[in-house]
Amino acid sequence: MGRNKETNQKIRDERREQILSESLLLFSTRGLASTKISDIASTAGISQGLVYHYFRSKEDIFIELIRGAFERLNSSCEILSRMPLSPREKIDIAVRGLLQDLENNQENARYHLLMAQAMISETVPEEAKAIIRREIAVSQEIIAAILRDGQKEGSIKEGDADEMALVFWTSINGLAILKVVNGAEFKAPAPEILLSMFL
Amino acid sequence: MGRNKETNQKIRDERREQILSESLLLFSTRGLASTKISDIASTAGISQGLVYHYFRSKEDIFIELIRGAFERLNSSCEILSRMPLSPREKIDIAVRGLLQDLENNQENARYHLLMAQAMISETVPEEAKAIIRREIAVSQEIIAAILRDGQKEGSIKEGDADEMALVFWTSINGLAILKVVNGAEFKAPAPEILLSMFL
DNA sequence: CATTTCATTCAAAGATCATTCAATCCTGTT
DNA sequence: AACAGGATTGAATGATCTTTGAATGAAATG
Numbered sequence A, B: 001m002g003r004n005k006e007t008n009q010k011i012r013d014e015r016r017e018q019i020l021s022e023s024l025l026l027f028s029t030r031g032l033a034s035t036k037i038s039d040i041a042s043t044a045g046i047s048q049g050l051v052y053h054y055f056r057s058k059e060d061i062f063i064e065l066i067r068g069a070f071e072r073l074n075s076s077c078e079i080l081s082r083m084p085l086s087p088r089e090k091i092d093i094a095v096r097g098l099l100q101d102l103e104n105n106q107e108n109a110r111y112h113l114l115m116a117q118a119m120i121s122e123t124v125p126e127e128a129k130a131i132i133r134r135e136i137a138v139s140q141e142i143i144a145a146i147l148r149d150g151q152k153e154g155s156i157k158e159g160d161a162d163e164m165a166l167v168f169w170t171s172i173n174g175l176a177i178l179k180v181v182n183g184a185e186f187k188a189p190a191p192e193i194l195l196s197m198f199l
Numbered sequence C: 001c002a003t004t005t006c007a008t009t010c011a012a013a014g015a016t017c018a019t020t021c022a023a024t025c026c027t028g029t030t
Numbered sequence D: 001a002a003c004a005g006g007a008t009t010g011a012a013t014g015a016t017c018t019t020t021g022a023a024t025g026a027a028a029t030g
Helices: A005-034 A037-044 A048-054 A058-082 A087-104 A106-120 A126-152 A161-185 A191-195 B005-034 B037-044 B048-054 B058-082 B087-104 B106-120 B126-152 B161-185 B191-195
Strands: none
Touching (some): A005 A037, A005 A048, A005 A106, A005 B005, A037 A048, A037 A058, A058 A106, A087 A106, A087 A126, A087 A161, A087 A191, A106 A126, A106 B161, A126 A161, A161 B106, A161 B161, A161 B191, A191 B161, B005 B058, B005 B106, B058 B087, B058 B106, B058 B126, B087 B106, B087 B161, B087 B191, B106 B161
């Protein structure tokens, strides 16, 4: 009666992850439109047809990656906001953590880049756009809330907290782009530069 | 003997500008690969064939736009650096000017976006990449030089000036992206937030 | 060892585009 | 009015990709 269920499930999970992982690499540096299914297949070492066994279309892969990107980002943010720390410490940890992550973790920078591409491009699938519309506010609101807390107790600079959160993410995002572009040469700037906007 | 030279030249100049202008709009929001020649032609109100009367290829249009983008950016930077102002005033003017420009001038934000896309994507024409490699350092070096001047006289915060210039452009760029994405809703953040990194 | 069930491949069909080119139009000039 | 010269059009060409589906292969089960 063929292979048993668990083995098949494992094969499928692994292939799926493999396709997603290679696609992230390609989408983030070449964009959705310039990434060919044949690119994905060949870097993953499989045939083109097999890609369609796992995903309905190229755009489906993209949507899945966007979904994962926000899941990671938002859950990190929520963990941060729940930490038993002062607002000032939270911001400090967030900036240092994000910058360090950019420097060490290629994949994370790629996720940032993917999100940036998805935000910019009018040609991303509607479903991806919908996810962005829905999720983009979460991380910004969390940072803004921390900033407001800090402002109340006087440990964080005055100013419109929403605008400050916007600049916060904008800067992180810009640096992520730089990281992917510059590759190994990339050296994250001193956290103090960014922190001086808030503390 | 047909139309006279000047009239033809004028027609050609105008058409060329028109094609470039519509292309900037499309490339910046959809990317090079997802922008079809038929899109450019139809938004410019001309036939597909005519586009090829003015440019050798789609990539040629892109390269021309990138060339123009850096020309604008670098010349603005050089004007700034020559102004008879203190370093502190120069940075102040640069930040306020750039933010205001983002808010009022759709086209400028699009140029920033185009540069970002060109930097990110591995599939932009080699000639565009070459221009980027050559030109990208200019504006960064100019800002870094102003910062160093200011640090010498104590009016600007200490810190690695190159890194600070990097964060400077990164933030501007990130905001430009946001501007194009958010369109009319976009409200530039208070300049003071960014300025607090430097002053 | 025959059989079943899927993963996987391969080649072909269908779509979508960039690019070309022969024909047409427009507008000063003679 | 006839003409010249370039601007302009639009359909055809061909290249490139996505997607499909029939055929193959491998592993586990009876």
